[in-house]
Amino acid sequence: MSTTTQAPETTRTGLLLRVLPVGMYAGRSRALVERSFLVNRRTWLQVVSGFFEPLFFLFGLGFGFGKLIGDVVGPGGETISYVAYVAPALLAASAMNGAVYDATFNLFFKLKYAKLYDAVLATPLGPLDIAIGEITWALIRGALYGTGFLTVMLGMGLLTSPWAVFALPAAILIAFAFGALGMACTTFMRSWHDFDLVQLALVPMFLFSTTFYPITVYPGAVQFAVKCFPLYHAIEVMRALCTGYVDASIVGHLAYFVVMALVGVVVASRRLGKLLLA
Amino acid sequence: MRPAIVPDVVAETAVRDGGLVRARGLTKQFGDFEAVRGIDLDVEPGEAFGFLGPNGAGKSSTMRMVSCVSPRTGGDLTVLGMDPRTQGPDIRARLGVVPQQDNLDNELTVRQNLHIYGRYFGLSKAHVRAKAVELLDFAQLTDRADAEVEPLSGGMKRRLTIARSLINDPELLLLDEPTTGLDPQARHLLWDRLFRLRQQGVTLIITTHYMDEAEQLCDRLVVMDGGKIVAEGSPGELIARYCSREVLELRFVTDKPDAAAAEGLADRIEVLPDRLLLYTSDGEASLAAAHQRGLAPASSLVRRGTLEDVFLRLTGRTLVD
Numbered sequence: 001m002s003t004t005t006q007a008p009e010t011t012r013t014g015l016l017l018r019v020l021p022v023g024m025y026a027g028r029s030r031a032l033v034e035r036s037f038l039v040n041r042r043t044w045l046q047v048v049s050g051f052f053e054p055l056f057f058l059f060g061l062g063f064g065f066g067k068l069i070g071d072v073v074g075p076g077g078e079t080i081s082y083v084a085y086v087a088p089a090l091l092a093a094s095a096m097n098g099a100v101y102d103a104t105f106n107l108f109f110k111l112k113y114a115k116l117y118d119a120v121l122a123t124p125l126g127p128l129d130i131a132i133g134e135i136t137w138a139l140i141r142g143a144l145y146g147t148g149f150l151t152v153m154l155g156m157g158l159l160t161s162p163w164a165v166f167a168l169p170a171a172i173l174i175a176f177a178f179g180a181l182g183m184a185c186t187t188f189m190r191s192w193h194d195f196d197l198v199q200l201a202l203v204p205m206f207l208f209s210t211t212f213y214p215i216t217v218y219p220g221a222v223q224f225a226v227k228c229f230p231l232y233h234a235i236e237v238m239r240a241l242c243t244g245y246v247d248a249s250i251v252g253h254l255a256y257f258v259v260m261a262l263v264g265v266v267v268a269s270r271r272l273g274k275l276l277l278a
Numbered sequence: 279m280r281p282a283i284v285p286d287v288v289a290e291t292a293v294r295d296g297g298l299v300r301a302r303g304l305t306k307q308f309g310d311f312e313a314v315r316g317i318d319l320d321v322e323p324g325e326a327f328g329f330l331g332p333n334g335a336g337k338s339s340t341m342r343m344v345s346c347v348s349p350r351t352g353g354d355l356t357v358l359g360m361d362p363r364t365q366g367p368d369i370r371a372r373l374g375v376v377p378q379q380d381n382l383d384n385e386l387t388v389r390q391n392l393h394i395y396g397r398y399f400g401l402s403k404a405h406v407r408a409k410a411v412e413l414l415d416f417a418q419l420t421d422r423a424d425a426e427v428e429p430l431s432g433g434m435k436r437r438l439t440i441a442r443s444l445i446n447d448p449e450l451l452l453l454d455e456p457t458t459g460l461d462p463q464a465r466h467l468l469w470d471r472l473f474r475l476r477q478q479g480v481t482l483i484i485t486t487h488y489m490d491e492a493e494q495l496c497d498r499l500v501v502m503d504g505g506k507i508v509a510e511g512s513p514g515e516l517i518a519r520y521c522s523r524e525v526l527e528l529r530f531v532t533d534k535p536d537a538a539a540a541e542g543l544a545d546r547i548e549v550l551p552d553r554l555l556l557y558t559s560d561g562e563a564s565l566a567a568a569h570q571r572g573l574a575p576a577s578s579l580v581r582r583g584t585l586e587d588v589f590l591r592l593t594g595r596t597l598v599d
């Protein structure tokens with residue numbers, strides 16, 4: 001593996017390309033997205049089912065628990081219904097889950113069994129094209145689901161602020177970051193057993209990252225730990241945008257995902273290069 | 279041998295340093311193991327260049343480096359005048375690659391495989407649609423165009439992989455054992471097609487274990503063994519240098535053939551468990567001489583010296599590794 005980091009002599013420059021070995025990018029990741037469309041046209045049922053999952057959570061948890069709990073204190077200290085409290089968190093969690101599944105299970109299959117990328121890399125496309133192409137597909141799917149979920153929220157009167165128009169772009173950024181990091185992790189996995197670790201990371205994160213109750217229920221040390229994990233920040237962003245209580249802290253939360261996305265893409269494409277270009 | 283055809287298309291391609299592919303001291307290491315141990319190559323525009331060599335000789339490793347899908351460990355390499363290390367995408371845009379192992383997209387149909395592969399090269403949808411029809415016909419898969427790839431027979435998959443490699447009208451086509459698994463009809467069809475591509479100015483690099491194929495297709499070849507090039511030349515030159523015009527085979531049924539009795543009858547004599555091989559310029563004359571000496575083989579055969587003889591002489595008869 002070449003580890004030279006000089007910039008390529010083409011017009012395709014940029015931060016990413018300076019930290020990645022040259023020759024890894026042809027600027028043609030769109031073709032891989034096109035492939036995903038072609039493949040998923042035939043497995044549309046699987047695509048549709050992904051749309052309903054967060055809605056089931058919303059109805060089950062929101063209404064079921066909502067009845068039991070009644071109203072709660074929102075991010076701005078206001079009183080909101082429990083459904084309104086949980087819905088943004090579920091949106092964030094579904095952005096995470098969708099992206100992570102695509103970037104781990106689906107990617108691992110294509111990497112190890114389908115040998116898809118061996119063929120792709122014999123064309124102008126490089127590892128960075130693959131990384132971007134696959135993440136883009138995950139984002140397109142995520143955006144579709146996010147739109148559906150937000151539409152349902154709108155219909156239920158859960159979007160109470162104009163800030164909510166930013167909820168979708170924010171969900172896409174969050175999915176991008178999770179997808180990129182998930183992809184980077186997948187490149188280190190040796191067998192399907194390693195995916196238990198993915199579950200081990202996702203499930204507690206989903207349960208404990210203030211999805212269902214505020215962070216104030218935890219003692220100080222636990223609060224700090226929860227704040228280290230990405231889903232906490234995703235939920236903070238979504239809750240602020242959906243309820244309209246947006247302050248400067250949102251910049252910090254979003255920055256978390258920008259960094260996470262960059263690290264993910266760089267590690268993923270470097271590792272993909274190492275794995276595939278033996 | 280056929281005359282080398284170097285048409286304008288290729289002459290126009292600005293290729294520095296002469297060769298279309300140029301390697302100096304090229305090496306490839308996997309961990310501690312050195313699969314390619316410093317080889318020099320010059321492939322000229324428009325020629326058909328072959329790699330021969332026993333299993334594990336390093337042919338595929340070399341092909342993969344030239345295809346810009348495997349970074350070299352050491353030495354110099356330029357393909358189409360560019361360095362694979364920095365200009366991989368630009369080089370690959372002009373290559374056609376048939377890997378040793380088919381790697382078709384099993385989630386797509388036959389036609390979609392061609393279609394999407396063309397899209398990876400940035401070709402327009404209209405262009406790949408038309409090209410796919412032509413290539414399906416070439417691969418004789420038109421009636422399976424909309425079928426899944428997975429259930430195709432091995433030979434059909436191979437044909438599709440070869441067709442796929444032509445989607446971008448490559449200038450340089452790299453074929454790693456293209457005809458392994460093909461039936462004789464498909465093999466001859468491919469040879470015809472490759473011959474026509476060469477006439478159009480496409481440069482071919484082929485690895486094969488079929489000596490007749492190498493003799494048919496290649497203007498020039500190298501024999502690799504243990505990661506090194508052990509011989510280089512046209513098929514005719516190699517036969518002249520390492521074999522002889524004719525080979526006299528003397529078969530013995532009983533015990534070990536009497537090599538001592540045949541001493542001096544030919545330029546070189548090889549002793550096999552049941553046979554003597556006499557490398558000679560005139561087989562009939564040697565046979566007559568053998569009879570005169572009182573050698574009584576159960577049967578005899580005079581044949582032309584072939585690449586296979588060259589190959590076996592250079593790389594040994596025993597199976598390595």
Ligand SMILES: Nc1ncnc2c1ncn2[C@@H]1O[C@H](COP(=O)(O)OP(=O)(O)OP(=O)(O)O)[C@@H](O)[C@H]1O
Pocket residue numbers: 278308311313331332333334335336337338339340378
């Ligand atoms: N990815 C790899 N990792 C480790 N070793 C490898 C790898 N690829 C090839 N090798 C080793 O390099 C050597 C040369 O392999 P290569 O595939 O180039 O041989 P070949 O000449 O194409 O043989 P064949 O005729 O069997 O296809 C072999 O010993 C092989 O085990």
Ligand SMILES: [Mg+2]
Pocket residue numbers: 337338339378454
């Ligand atoms: Mg090989």
